[in-house]
Amino acid sequence: xxxxxxxxxxxxxxxxxxxxxxxxxxxxxxxxxxxxxxxxxxxxxxxxxxxxxxxxxxxxxxxxxxxxxxxxxxxxxxxxxxxxxxxxxxxxxxxxxxxxxxxxxxxxxxxxxxxxxxxxxxxxxxxxxxxxxxxxxxxxxxxxxxxxxxxxxxxxxxxxxxxxxxxxxxxxxxxxxxxxxxxxxxxxxxxxxxxxxxxxxxxxxxxxxxxxxxxxxxxxxxxxxxxxxxxxxxxxxxxxxxxxxxxxxxxxxxxxxxxxxxxxxxxxxxxxxxxxxxxxxxxxxxxxxxxxxxxxxxxxxxxxxxxxxxxxxxxxxxxxxxxxxxxxxxxx
Amino acid sequence: xxxxxxxxxxxxxxxxxxxxxxxxxxxxxxxxxxxxxxxxxxxxxxxxxxxxxxxxxxxxxxxxxxxxxxxxxxxxxxxxxxxxxxxxxxxxxxxxxxxxxxxxxxxxxxxxxxxxxxxxxxxxxxxxxxxxxxxxxxxxxxxxxxxxxxxxxxxxxxxxxxxxxxxxxxxxxxxxxxxxxxxxxxxxxxxxxxxxxxxxxxxxxxxxxxxxxxxxxxxxxxxxxxxxxxxxxxxxxxxxxxxxxxxxxxxxxxxxxxxxxxxxxxxxxxxxxxxxxxxxxxxxxxxxxxxxxxxxxxxxxxxxxxxxxxxxxxxxxxxxxxxxxxxxxxxx
Numbered sequence: 022x023x024x025x026x027x028x029x030x031x032x033x034x035x036x037x038x039x040x041x042x043x044x045x046x047x048x049x050x051x052x053x054x055x056x057x058x059x060x061x062x063x064x065x066x067x068x069x070x071x072x073x074x075x076x077x078x079x080x081x082x083x084x085x086x087x088x089x090x091x092x093x094x095x096x097x098x099x100x101x102x103x104x105x106x107x108x109x110x111x112x113x114x115x116x117x118x119x120x121x122x123x124x125x126x127x128x129x130x131x132x133x134x135x136x137x138x139x140x141x142x143x144x145x146x147x148x149x150x151x152x153x154x155x156x157x158x159x160x161x162x163x164x165x166x167x168x169x170x171x172x173x174x175x176x177x178x179x180x181x182x183x184x185x186x187x188x189x190x191x192x193x194x195x196x197x198x199x200x201x202x203x204x205x206x207x208x209x210x211x212x213x214x215x216x217x218x219x220x221x222x223x224x225x226x227x228x229x230x231x232x233x234x235x236x237x238x239x240x241x242x243x244x245x246x247x248x249x250x251x252x253x254x255x256x257x258x259x260x261x262x263x264x265x266x267x268x269x270x271x272x273x274x275x276x277x278x279x280x281x282x283x284x285x286x287x288x289x290x291x292x293x294x295x296x297x298x299x300x301x302x303x304x305x306x307x308x309x310x311x312x313x314x315x316x317x318x319x320x321x322x323x324x325x326x327x328x329x330x331x332x333x334x335x336x337x338x339x340x341x342x343x344x345x346x347x348x349x350x351x352x353x
Numbered sequence: 354x355x356x357x358x359x360x361x362x363x364x365x366x367x368x369x370x371x372x373x374x375x376x377x378x379x380x381x382x383x384x385x386x387x388x389x390x391x392x393x394x395x396x397x398x399x400x401x402x403x404x405x406x407x408x409x410x411x412x413x414x415x416x417x418x419x420x421x422x423x424x425x426x427x428x429x430x431x432x433x434x435x436x437x438x439x440x441x442x443x444x445x446x447x448x449x450x451x452x453x454x455x456x457x458x459x460x461x462x463x464x465x466x467x468x469x470x471x472x473x474x475x476x477x478x479x480x481x482x483x484x485x486x487x488x489x490x491x492x493x494x495x496x497x498x499x500x501x502x503x504x505x506x507x508x509x510x511x512x513x514x515x516x517x518x519x520x521x522x523x524x525x526x527x528x529x530x531x532x533x534x535x536x537x538x539x540x541x542x543x544x545x546x547x548x549x550x551x552x553x554x555x556x557x558x559x560x561x562x563x564x565x566x567x568x569x570x571x572x573x574x575x576x577x578x579x580x581x582x583x584x585x586x587x588x589x590x591x592x593x594x595x596x597x598x599x600x601x602x603x604x605x606x607x608x609x610x611x612x613x614x615x616x617x618x619x620x621x622x623x624x625x626x627x628x629x630x631x632x633x634x635x636x637x638x639x640x641x642x643x644x645x646x647x648x649x650x651x652x653x654x655x656x657x658x659x660x661x662x663x664x665x666x667x668x669x670x671x672x673x674x675x676x677x678x679x680x681x682x683x684x685x
Contacts (some may be wrong), residue, residue, distance in 0.1 A: 171650050175507035175593035177543045177582065195527060204626040211509045211584060211591040211631055213644050213658045218623040222604075222646035244650035248593040248658065250509065252543060253585045259543045261507035261580040263595075272554075291550040294536040299543055312545050314554035318503050318576035326545045326580065 025353065027344075028055035028088045028112070030079055030103065031095030033062040035184045036117055039337035040092050043306075045070050047341055050348075055088055058095070079103060084110045089353060092340050093117060108144035113353060115146050115340045119225075122147040122233060129236050132342045133284040134161045139343070139352055146343055151335025152176050152226065152249060152258050153233040158285060158308040158334075159262065159327045162278040164238055167321070168267030174230050174247035177259040178215060179299065180207060182331050183251075191253055203251070212251040224249060257299035258331045266321040272313060275323065279310050284334075289313050297328035305330055306338040356382035357685065359676075360420045360444070362411055362435065363427030364388040364399055367516045368449055371669035372424050375638075377402045381673055382680075387420055390427070411435060416442045421685060424672050425449060440476035445685060447478050447672045451557075454479040454565060461568050464674045465616040466493045471675070471684055478675055483667025484508050484558065484581060484590055485565040490617060490640040490666075491594065491659045494610040496570055499653070500599030506562050506579035509591040510547060511631065512539060514583075514663050523585055535583070544583040556581060589631035590663045598653040604645060607655065611642050616666075621645050629660035637662055638670040 027044065031037040037058070044051055054069050056076045063078035077083055079099070084091070084107040091107050093100050094117040101120040108114050121127040128138035129147045134157050139146065149157070156174065163169060180187035186202035194200060194208025205212055216225035223231075230247040252259075279287040288297050289311040297309030308329045316322025329335060347353040359376065363369040369390070376383055386401050388408045395410035409415055411431070416423070416439040423439050425432050425448040432450040439446050453459040460470035461479045466489050471478065481489070488506065495501060512519035518534035526532060526540025537544055548557035555563075562579040584591075611619040620629050621643040629641030641660045648654025661667060679685040 173505050173595050173648075173650070175580075175595075177509065177584065205630055206632055209586045209588075209632065211586060211660075213591070213593075213628050214623065214626065222623065222644070224623075246595065246648040246650045246654065246656060248507075248595075248644065248656055250591070250593065252509065254541045254543060259545070259582070261545075261582065261593075263505050263507075263578065263580075291546065291554065291556075294546065296545050298537055300538055300541065312554070312580065316505075316578040318505070318578045322578065324578060324580055 022050050024050035024052035025089040026053040026055065026087050027051050028057055028091040030057045030091055030093045031099070032056040032067055032076060033058045033065060034094060035181060035188070036094040036332060036336045039332045040094065040340060041067065041069050043333065043337045043341045049341055049344060055086060057083055081106050084112050088112045090115065090344050094336065104145050111144070113144050113146065113347065115148060115343050117148045117336055117340055119150065119229065121145050122149060123236065129233060130343055131157055131237055131339060132346045133158050135237050136346050136350070139346055139350060142352070148336065148340045148343065149233045149237060150226070150229040151182055151331040152178060152260065153230050153237070154335050154339050155258060155308045155327055155329035156230065156260055156262060157234055157237045159310050159325060160264065161238070162282040163264060163266060163275065166278055167270050169243060169264060170267055171244040171265040172234065173263040174245070175261040176247070176249045177252045177254070178249060179254040179256050179258055179331050180251065181256050182258065188255060191255065207251060207253055209253060213248065215249045215251055254299050256330055256332060257302040257328055258335060259297070259299055260327045262325040262327055263316060264323045264325065265319055266323065269321055270323070272315060276313055284308055285310055287311065297326055299328055302328045302330050304333065306334050308334060354382050356384035357421040358385040358387065358419050359383050360387035360389055360423040362389045362423055362425045363431070364408060365390045365394040365397060366426060367513060367520070368426040368664060368668045371664045372426065372672060373399065373401050375665065375669045375673045379673055381676060385419070387418060389415055413438050416444050420444045422447065422676050426668065436477050443476070445474070445476050445478065445679065447480060447675050449480040449668055449672055451482065451561065453477050454481060455568065461565060462675055463489055463569055463671060464678045465490050467569050467571070468678050468682070471678055471682055474684070480668065480672045480675065481565045481569060482558070482561040483514055483663040484510060484592065485562050485569070486667050486671050487590060487640045487659055487661035488562065488592055488594060489566055489569045491642050491657060492596065493570070494614040495596060495598060495607065498610055499602050501575060501596060502599055503576040503597040504566065505595040506577070507593040508579070508581045509584045509586070510581060511586040511588050511590055511663050512583065513588050514590065520587060523587065539583060539585055541585060545580065547581045547583055586631050588662055588664060589634040589660055590667060591629070591631055592659045594657045594659055595648060596655045596657065597651055598655065601653055602655070604647060608645055616640055617642055619643065629658055631660055634660045634662050636665065638666050640666060
């Protein structure tokens with residue numbers, strides 16, 4: 022099998038570290054690894070597949086090296102600055118930031134949902150927001166079978182979505198120490214505030230869920246609203262998703278779809294206490310779907326509870342799965 | 354001012370203890386206090402307003418004493434068994450259990466919302482479910498001003514809603530110990546499971562929110578669905594509430610209503626990080642409303658974030674407020 026030279030940009034961050042772990046675990050065919058980070062972290066040693074590597078400083082010239090794929094997870098500003106440079110030098114960038122997600126010339130891809138969008142990439146491919154990825158994996162089979170009119174999202178999001186700083190705030194808060202990152206204590210609290218606020222009263226995170234869901238499902242007519250909330254959980258986002266389909270459905274047919282759909286594990290046996298849980302999803306790549314119930318308050322209404330590891334399926338694993346899909350489709 | 358002989362049934366439980374605290378703090382005119390509990394707790398000493406009292410065993414004969422009001426919080430079975438006995442002996446029972454809530458002959462009352470229902474009580478008055486109380490306090494001004502077509506609830510509920518056992522599970526879970534009450538770890542997890550499951554796939558808690566909202570607002574045509582979730586928070590329930598009103602509204606008018614409505618504190622200045630928080634609501638009697646936003650996905654759509662202390666406004670304080678309202682209306 023052919024192997025590839027892979028750069029991981031932002032390799033010392035939480036998602037960057039997870040990218041290394043997932044590349045190794047999923048046995049991505051890595052030839053040479055190019056770990057990169059900001060000047061501050063350059064020179065540090067990281068380990069991949071049992072071998073030590075020295076972290077390179079991210080700079081334009083770094084992409085003159087023989088790199089096939091660069092997995093970026095170093096924040097939006099860094100991506101905006103360096104992804105086009107890498108792309109112009111023939112590197113295929115899979116970018117975990119929000120910098121290019123809504124750029125119409127950049128595909129926004131979840132491999133289980135819209136792999137065909139990879140076919141028109143121009144060397145930058147955007148990895149969607151964590152909370153969107155798991156939602157669209159769950160919604161795609163419903164969308165195909167019944168159509169979707171409207172979605173109401175309420176999320177229960179883990180602190181690891183804020184990286185090491187959010188994680189530390191929860192760890193420290195549990196010990197009775199002050200927050201340094203979130204504006205309010207996250208220990209034993211729910212913060213209806215993820216990313217910054219916009220003029221319309223929504224957070225950026227909420228609007229990401231609205232806009233990215235439409236883009237990934239190629240349907241600007243989808244009506245969507247979202248309330249996104251940080252909860253004192255370390256890993257895995259949970260989501261209460263209320264859906265109105267276009268066509269009528271039977272619940273058994275819905276459950277059957279979930280058993281057949283790629284990337285989904287149906288956990289829906291509530292009388293035996295089986296439903297998706299953050300701590301069960303942790304460190305896995307699947308999207309867990311359960312609490313499948315009819316919403317009697319509207320025609321064709323459905324309630325779902327959807328959980329996935331936000332750092333793996335919501336970030337690192339989805340990026341690596343995109344890389345695999347590029348190989349499968351002969352695009353690299 | 355006239356004072357009243359008050360029994361607190363289930364006085365050693367978490368809500369019973371809070372009832373004592375609230376009676377004292379709100380200066381309810383208590384003449385004699387009759388603390389009652391099961392045989393197991395009888396004989397214990399409790400303190401009210403600085404004075405010690407011995408806990409009496411709950412039995413039929415206990416209500417032969419000179420008691421005006423009995424605040425019950427000892428579970429549904431105990432209420433079902435003893436509330437009718439107390440009521441038949443002329444005691445006005447304010448019952449915190451679910452035993453009588455949906456009984457058409459029993460008023461289900463939140464004083465800010467439907468105090469007039471007290472007028473037809475027959476010595477048993479039901480205190481609504483914690484998650485319902487805070488929701489209807491927030492929804493009532495909207496209902497009156499604009500009408501409501503449909504409500505989608507997603508809740509973030511504190512472990513104290515399960516009493517001491519739930520509280521201990523979170524305390525112990527944080528220390529790395531096993532749960533003994535919840536079927537799954539509650540530390541760093543979200544459990545979409547409150548109370549037991551019904552044949553329709555909903556939990557009893559979810560159906561309580563549906564049915565009790567309709568009863569309190571006197572509107573069986575209200576279309577409601579709910580997903581109720583236990584989160585690792587000690588006190589205060591948070592709720593993401595999506596509402597469709599009948600008439601059009603302006604957001605400023607909605608916010609103004611919340612500033613005028615009884616029992617509500619509007620906290621809605623997100624750019625200054627002001628929105629309702631569980632840890633701010635803790636140990637207060639108000640319902641906090643914020644994240645007031647238009648839901649663009651539907652006509653007359655509105656999103657709210659509503660938080661209140663589940664043990665105080667969601668239980669003990671609402672019961673004591675009912676007792677005050679009985680006095681105010683000359684019903685006792």
